[in-house]
Amino acid sequence: xxxxxxxxxxxxxxxxxxxxxxxxxxxxxxxxxxxxxxxxxxxxxxxxxxxxxxxxxxxxxxxxxxxxxxxxxxxxxxxxxxxxxxxxxxxxxxxxxxxxxxxxxxxxxxxxxxxxxxxxxxxxxxxxxxxxxxxxxxxxxxxxxxxxxxxxxxxxxxxxxxxxxxxxxxxxxxxxxxxxxxxxxxxxxxxxxxxxxxxxxxxxxxxxxxxxxxxxxxxxxxxxxxxxxxxxxxxx
Numbered sequence: 001x002x003x004x005x006x007x008x009x010x011x012x013x014x015x016x017x018x019x020x021x022x023x024x025x026x027x028x029x030x031x032x033x034x035x036x037x038x039x040x041x042x043x044x045x046x047x048x049x050x051x052x053x054x055x056x057x058x059x060x061x062x063x064x065x066x067x068x069x070x071x072x073x074x075x076x077x078x079x080x081x082x083x084x085x086x087x088x089x090x091x092x093x094x095x096x097x098x099x100x101x102x103x104x105x106x107x108x109x110x111x112x113x114x115x116x117x118x119x120x121x122x123x124x125x126x127x128x129x130x131x132x133x134x135x136x137x138x139x140x141x142x143x144x145x146x147x148x149x150x151x152x153x154x155x156x157x158x159x160x161x162x163x164x165x166x167x168x169x170x171x172x173x174x175x176x177x178x179x180x181x182x183x184x185x186x187x188x189x190x191x192x193x194x195x196x197x198x199x200x201x202x203x204x205x206x207x208x209x210x211x212x213x214x215x216x217x218x219x220x221x222x223x224x225x226x227x228x229x230x231x232x233x234x235x236x
Contacts, residue, residue, distance in 0.1 A: 035104050038126050042100040045133045051094050067098050093136040100129040151193025151206035156228040170225040177204050
């Protein structure tokens with residue numbers, strides 16, 4: 001298996017999502033919006049594990065034409081050595097994301113040709129592979145990252161719902177919380193938690209309804225921002 005590309009900083013995913021969300025909002029076709037959403041999710045997964053750049057372009061060393069397909073019947077030939085050579089370079093989550101992208105491409109083509117039944121079958125495949133990407137991602141994240149802090153996540157979500165902050169970087173959101181809620185005396189009550197910026201620790205901190213105090217540094221905060229933006233995008 002080929003060596004995986006260097007994983008970009010987590011803000012790269014946020015910048016990509018922000019640009020694509022604007023494109024999605026401008027589109028008037030509900031089908032196109034749905035296809036763009038699944039395409040975005042697949043590319044976010046590929047960016048997150050280092051196979052794509054933050055512009056949603058394949059990193060050097062991967063043959064996108066072979067992986068995603070040039071023709072309608074590309075995956076009909078199970079002996080295509082070029083495809084399997086490229087496929088073996090990818091870890092499981094990326095393989096599922098690639099299949100999502102292929103089916104999005106094929107669905108668009110079938111719709112343009114008026115093949116509605118085939119397009120519906122493509123949509124079923126898109127949903128199935130996209131769900132696999134999400135499940136693999138969630139299992140992987142659960143195994144290697146600390147549990148999300150619900151109060152902090154709720155505050156981030158509240159801030160990105162503000163129109164001027166919906167595309168804000170993790171750094172800007174971190175600084176906003178520091179500015180607005182520095183010190184426990186300036187904590188905000190949200191979803192039963194008290195959330196504030198602890199200057200001495202350099203952490204965004206929450207106090208649970210039971211009184212448990214937990215804080216996170218900026219690196220962990222970036223992951224919370226990523227999760228909040230994903231959830232905000234799905235709900236809208």
